[in-house]
Amino acid sequence: xxxxxxxxxxxxxxxxxxxxxxxxxxxxxxxxxxxxxxxxxxxxxxxxxxxxxxxxxxxxxxxxxxxxxxxxxxxxxxxxxxxxxxxxxxxxxxxxxxxxxxxxxxxxxxxxxxxxxxxxxxxxxxxxxxxxxxxxxxxxxxxxxxxxxxxxxxxxxxxxxxxxxxxxxxxxxxxxxxxxxxxxxxxxxxxxxxxxxxxxxxxxxxxxxxxxxxxxxxxxxxxxxxxxxxxxxxxxxxxxxxxxxxxxxxxxxxxxxxxxxxxxxxxxxxxxxxxxxxxxxxxxxxxxxxxxxxxxxxxxxxxxxxxxxxxxxxxxxxxxxxxxxxxxxxxxxxxxxxxxxxxxxxxxxxxxxxxxxxxxxxxxxxxxxxxxxxxxxxxxxxxxxxxxxxxxxxxxxxxxxxxxxxxxxxxxxxxxxxxxxxxxxxxxxxxxxxxxxxxxxxxxxxxxxxxxxxxxxxxxxxxxxxxxxxxxxxxxxxxxxxxxxxxxxxxxxxxxxxxxxxxxxxxxxxxxxxxxxxxxxxxxxxxxxxxxxxxxxxxxxxxxxxxxxxxxxxxxxxxxxxxxxxxxxxxxxxxxx
Numbered sequence: 001x002x003x004x005x006x007x008x009x010x011x012x013x014x015x016x017x018x019x020x021x022x023x024x025x026x027x028x029x030x031x032x033x034x035x036x037x038x039x040x041x042x043x044x045x046x047x048x049x050x051x052x053x054x055x056x057x058x059x060x061x062x063x064x065x066x067x068x069x070x071x072x073x074x075x076x077x078x079x080x081x082x083x084x085x086x087x088x089x090x091x092x093x094x095x096x097x098x099x100x101x102x103x104x105x106x107x108x109x110x111x112x113x114x115x116x117x118x119x120x121x122x123x124x125x126x127x128x129x130x131x132x133x134x135x136x137x138x139x140x141x142x143x144x145x146x147x148x149x150x151x152x153x154x155x156x157x158x159x160x161x162x163x164x165x166x167x168x169x170x171x172x173x174x175x176x177x178x179x180x181x182x183x184x185x186x187x188x189x190x191x192x193x194x195x196x197x198x199x200x201x202x203x204x205x206x207x208x209x210x211x212x213x214x215x216x217x218x219x220x221x222x223x224x225x226x227x228x229x230x231x232x233x234x235x236x237x238x239x240x241x242x243x244x245x246x247x248x249x250x251x252x253x254x255x256x257x258x259x260x261x262x263x264x265x266x267x268x269x270x271x272x273x274x275x276x277x278x279x280x281x282x283x284x285x286x287x288x289x290x291x292x293x294x295x296x297x298x299x300x301x302x303x304x305x306x307x308x309x310x311x312x313x314x315x316x317x318x319x320x321x322x323x324x325x326x327x328x329x330x331x332x333x334x335x336x337x338x339x340x341x342x343x344x345x346x347x348x349x350x351x352x353x354x355x356x357x358x359x360x361x362x363x364x365x366x367x368x369x370x371x372x373x374x375x376x377x378x379x380x381x382x383x384x385x386x387x388x389x390x391x392x393x394x395x396x397x398x399x400x401x402x403x404x405x406x407x408x409x410x411x412x413x414x415x416x417x418x419x420x421x422x423x424x425x426x427x428x429x430x431x432x433x434x435x436x437x438x439x440x441x442x443x444x445x446x447x448x449x450x451x452x453x454x455x456x457x458x459x460x461x462x463x464x465x466x467x468x469x470x471x472x473x474x475x476x477x478x479x480x481x482x483x484x485x486x487x488x489x490x491x492x493x494x495x496x497x498x499x500x501x502x503x504x505x506x507x508x509x510x511x512x513x514x515x516x517x518x519x520x521x522x523x524x525x526x527x528x529x530x531x532x533x534x535x536x537x538x539x540x541x542x543x544x545x546x547x548x549x550x551x552x553x554x555x556x557x558x559x560x561x562x563x564x565x566x567x568x569x570x571x572x573x574x575x576x577x
Contacts, residue, residue: 086149137571347406381418
């Protein structure tokens with residue numbers, strides 16, 4: 001037979017963990033029809049020149065729910081070999097959303113996911129084209145995407161739709177819980193692959209209030225778990241604080257739903273020595289008992305870029321910075337940070353530990369974690385002295401005889417809070433993180449593609465994983481590294497025909513050089529709707545990315561007008577036939 005595409009002279013790694021072998025791949029009608037030997041002619045032939053051909057990477061933790069409305073390629077993920085993205089994590093989705101609640105939802109995305117409200121407003125437009133969750137899926141399918149997408153139903157969206165602003169004030173009534181159960185059932189029938197929620201204290205939405213899912217009680221969550229059990233399929237994704245880890249909530253949801261629960265995030269850090277090992281052991285015990293509860297972990301340090309005028313991540317939850325978080329004007333923020341008493345208070349807490357740790361974070365673990373990361377803060381952007389950019393703030397402070405807190409506040413005030421800094425918030429101990437990465441029960445994720453756009457770019461996680469943990473640290477074989485990025489995530493999330501190379505499956509393929517693959521340098525660009533800013537990073541060593549047998553534009557290239565978008569909406573984990 002004739003192929004639409006032939007990839008020749010490749011080192012084939014099929015995503016199952018099986019040993020690599022050399023050969024060719026034949027593709028016809030979007031599916032793999034020949035693997036190993038592909039002797040027939042093809043309309044297009046790509047010579048891999050001995051590079052690896054593997055399944056496209058399956059990213060289970062993205063927030064592209066809004067971005068795909070103006071960027072159907074879902075950049076930057078496909079540059080890094082991602083061919084399938086799971087959206088709707090942490091309880092944050094665009095649907096269901098009543099027209100009257102749209103600003104409230106966008107303000108939530110702005111605050112908790114670091115998205116520009118202006119970009120969201122302009123990118124989504126006045127008429128979103130949907131209200132219900134099934135309508136949202138129809139809109140995504142009708143508009144098309146460059147890569148495959150699957151979506152979960154978000155708890156915060158459910159509560160806002162059902163309860164309005166009361167969703168961020170109280171628990172739900174029995175009638176409201178029943179309505180949320182109905183919405184979840186309808187969403188699952190329409191093609192959702194699961195349900196997501198957040199209990200994390202760092203997740204604060206519009207007006208600085210906790211996001212709606214944080215007001216839910218155990219009764220509400222377990223009722224939704226029961227609805228998932230009745231659906232008979234799907235994943236439950238949960239995120240919560242590290243101490244105390246809400247094991248009872250994870251266990252309760254796993255029992256109520258009889259579905260897999262994937263929680264985040266398990267970190268490698270020095271805040272509580274050995275804690276990650278205890279959590280890995282607890283995971284093994286739960287799995288042995290028959291409960292499918294899996295930790296999800298980021299594979300690289302989580303480094304946020306921020307200004308003191310816009311605290312991010314766990315900083316947004318500090319009691320001592322709430323006047324900045326809740327301030328509605330730049331003048332109010334400047335006045336607060338200019339107060340010598342405030343400066344002394346921040347210094348005292350950063351010099352801890354001590355009795356005032358609660359001003360820094362909800363618990364001593366988070367306080368210790370941030371205190372360690374704060375010492376590694378870099379200057380990211382400081383126009384008065386560009387030569388300082390990229391240097392450690394602690395080193396500069398020592399040279400100038402200042403406290404690091406004084407240096408950062410002085411830089412912030414000198415630029416009217418525009419100066420930017422980078423602080424690692426977790427995963428900055430490689431040895432401990434390696435324990436997490438090599439554990440077979442850990443799911444690799446937390447790329448957060450589509451979120452925190454002006455603060456970080458962790459959507460590069462797949463190329464980083466292969467560069468750092470496979471090539472540099474040699475913690476995993478290349479075959480196992482590819483499996484962890486492909487069939488491992490696809491199988492857990494019910495994406496039944498993705499994440500592996502085999503005859504008859506969709507041809508999602510990435511061709512890469514294992515000796516050079518990795519993320520490129522991060523840079524700030526202004527390509528969001530209305531000229532909004534975001535941080536992006538290209539990929540090194542990725543030669544070609546194919547989605548359902550079609551080649552995607554390479555980084556730096558645009559989709560030509562009228563071009564077909566090869567991605568598919570994976571309803572119930574599979575593309576519609």
